[in-house]
Amino acid sequence: MADSxxxxxxxxxxxxxxxxxxxxxxxxxxxxxxxxxYCQNTQDAEDLSQEVWLxxxxxxxxxxxxxxxxxxxxxxxxxxxxxxxxxxxxxWRGQSTVVQLLPIDLDDSGELVGSSSxxxxxxxxxxxxxxxxxxxxELTPSQRLAFxxxxxxxxxxxxxxxxxxxxxxxxxxxxxxxxxxxxARLSPDSHEPExxxxxxxxx
Amino acid sequence: MHNCTETKERFTxxxxxxxxxxxxxxxxxxxxxxxxxxxxxxxxxxxxxRLSETAAPAESYWSGYHARLRDKLAIAPNPxxxxxxxxxxxxxxLFETMRLCVRTQVRVPLxxxxxxxxxxxxxxxxxxxxxxxxxxxxxxxxxxxxxxPVVQEKVVTRVVxxxxxxxxxxxxxxxxxxxxxxxTFAKSRTSSTDEIPASLNGFKPTDEVKLTVIKGGSPYEK
Numbered sequence: 128m129a130d131s132x133x134x135x136x137x138x139x140x141x142x143x144x145x146x147x148x149x150x151x152x153x154x155x156x157x158x159x160x161x162x163x164x165y166c167q168n169t170q171d172a173e174d175l176s177q178e179v180w181l182x183x184x185x186x187x188x189x190x191x192x193x194x195x196x197x198x199x200x201x202x203x204x205x206x207x208x209x210x211x212x213x214x215x216x217x218x219w220r221g222q223s224t225v226v227q228l229l230p231i232d233l234d235d236s237g238e239l240v241g242s243s244s245x246x247x248x249x250x251x252x253x254x255x256x257x258x259x260x261x262x263x264x265e266l267t268p269s270q271r272l273a274f275x276x277x278x279x280x281x282x283x284x285x286x287x288x289x290x291x292x293x294x295x296x297x298x299x300x301x302x303x304x305x306x307x308x309x310x311a312r313l314s315p316d317s318h319e320p321e322x323x324x325x326x327x328x329x330x
Numbered sequence: 331m332h333n334c335t336e337t338k339e340r341f342t343x344x345x346x347x348x349x350x351x352x353x354x355x356x357x358x359x360x361x362x363x364x365x366x367x368x369x370x371x372x373x374x375x376x377x378x379x380r381l382s383e384t385a386a387p388a389e390s391y392w393s394g395y396h397a398r399l400r401d402k403l404a405i406a407p408n409p410x411x412x413x414x415x416x417x418x419x420x421x422x423x424l425f426e427t428m429r430l431c432v433r434t435q436v437r438v439p440l441x442x443x444x445x446x447x448x449x450x451x452x453x454x455x456x457x458x459x460x461x462x463x464x465x466x467x468x469x470x471x472x473x474x475x476x477x478x479p480v481v482q483e484k485v486v487t488r489v490v491x492x493x494x495x496x497x498x499x500x501x502x503x504x505x506x507x508x509x510x511x512x513x514t515f516a517k518s519r520t521s522s523t524d525e526i527p528a529s530l531n532g533f534k535p536t537d538e539v540k541l542t543v544i545k546g547g548s549p550y551e552k
Contacts, residue, residue, distance in 0.1 A: 142408050148400055155395065156386075163385050177399050181406050256384045259377055277346060278378060306342060310374045 132196045139187045147187065151180050154197055158204055164275050165208055165268075167260045175211060179204045201280065205290045208272055262312035266305050269293075273301035274309075332357070337364045345371050490543060 130138075130149065138146035158179055163172035183203050190199055263271055272291065276282045282290070287298040337357070341364070344350055350372070358365045387395075438446075 144400070144403055147403065148396065151399055152392075152396055155392070155399075159395070160382055160386070164381065169387075173395065173398075177395075177402055180399055181402060184403050184406060252384045255377060255380055259381045260385075263378075263381075278375065279382065302346075303342060306346075306371070306374065309378065310370055313374045313377050314370045 133192065136187065136190060136192070136196060139184070140190070147184055150196065154200055155180070157197070158200065161204060161275055161279065162208075164263065164279065165271060166211075167264050175207065176204075179207050182207060202290060205272065205276070208268075209291070258313065259309075262309050265312060266308055270301045270305040270308070273298050274305035277302045332361055332364075334361060334364055337361070338367050341368050341371055345375055490545075492545060 130146075132150065132153075135146045135150045139150060155176065159172060159176040162176040162179070163169065166172055166175055179200070183200055186203065190196070263274075266274065269291065273287055276287045276290065277284070284295045284298045284302070287302075288295040291298060293301075341353065344352055345368075350368075353368065358368065
């Protein structure tokens with residue numbers, strides 16, 4: 128029987144590295160997904176998500192069980208993202224619209240799920256990936272983060288505002304502006320390849 | 331009445347919350363613009379949702395990811411040390427200095443240590459005894475304002491009257507005694523009238539004035 132989060136957290140607080148690694152295995156995909164959407168680069172996403180885990184490991188003793196572990200971890204994630212934004216680490220990459228698709232074809236580090244490089248679906252996936260990543264890259268970091276938290280994490284505006292240290296109105300405005308920009312970039316009347324739009328309509 | 335702006339704003343929240351079914355078909359059929367907006371919004375969010383699946387690394391990626399993470403965690407400072415470090419940084423250099431003072435160990439030779447202890451005890455006893463000796467309390471100083479009269483110089487003119495009747499009885503007896511003085515007085519009077527200066531130039535008043543009152547004076551007195 129798998130250990131519960133509480134059990135693993137208590138063991139991690141007693142400096143059990145294996146327990147903490149088990150916790151990381153449970154939540155690593157969600158954190159990595161946020162990181163990959165935020166920084167639009169596979170290597171940066173790995174570095175950023177692992178930095179989140181390092182910070183969580185060093186702060187695990189401060190976890191008081193007054194919220195879920197993922198809520199606590201997400202808070203660390205958001206702070207790490209914001210600190211990276213302030214430190215200008217990703218800015219030059221975030222401003223760029225060049226998408227690095229090379230890791231997608233790698234066997235070890237970035238292979239797409241169930242994809243074969245020759246299939247039409249994979250080509251469409253690459254196009255979709257590139258197009259959405261470019262659209263996300265055009266958002267400001269705070270708009271991007273607010274959109275990710277609202278759309279992927281399902282957080283309320285109050286929760287986003289609390290996590291990002293801003294007002295609820297600012298959080299809502301950030302999400303709406305992000306959606307408006309994405310819509311303008313990804314809408315059918317923009318100059319995008321037809322197959323991509325057709326593909327999007329299928330889902 | 332249909333309001334396009336309000337409807338579009340509502341669409342965003344409904345699509346984000348996955349409550350797209352709450353939008354009535356009748357409402358959409360009445361406004362082509364809102365219908366197009368909803369379709370565009372739906373497609374945009376669907377494409378971004380697809381990104382999660384598209385950008386997901388393969389299963390083989392995760393084994394390497396966790397191995398690299400474990401390596402980083404292994405060399406990272408452990409949680410208790412990190413927590414101590416954070417507390418130390420919060421308390422700042424003052425705490426560090428105090429801790430150093432408390433924890434510092436200095437090797438001292440035993441005779442020197444004994445001498446220091448005896449000296450401390452002696453000083454302590456001396457200080458204790460000194461405290462016990464009664465000390466005369468200093469007088470209590472109370473400041474009371476006192477008005478002191480200012481002495482002012484004034485000229486007092488006194489007229490001395492001589493009683494002729496009482497003095498007549500003793501005049502005979504005293505006349506001989508005062509003969510000398512009378513003659514001196516008369517002489518000084520005449521000389522003073524004779525030697526009145528023409529002016530007061532060069533006159534210097536004396537520091538002391540000696541006044542001699544002679545009662546039962548000479549017959550020249552008025």
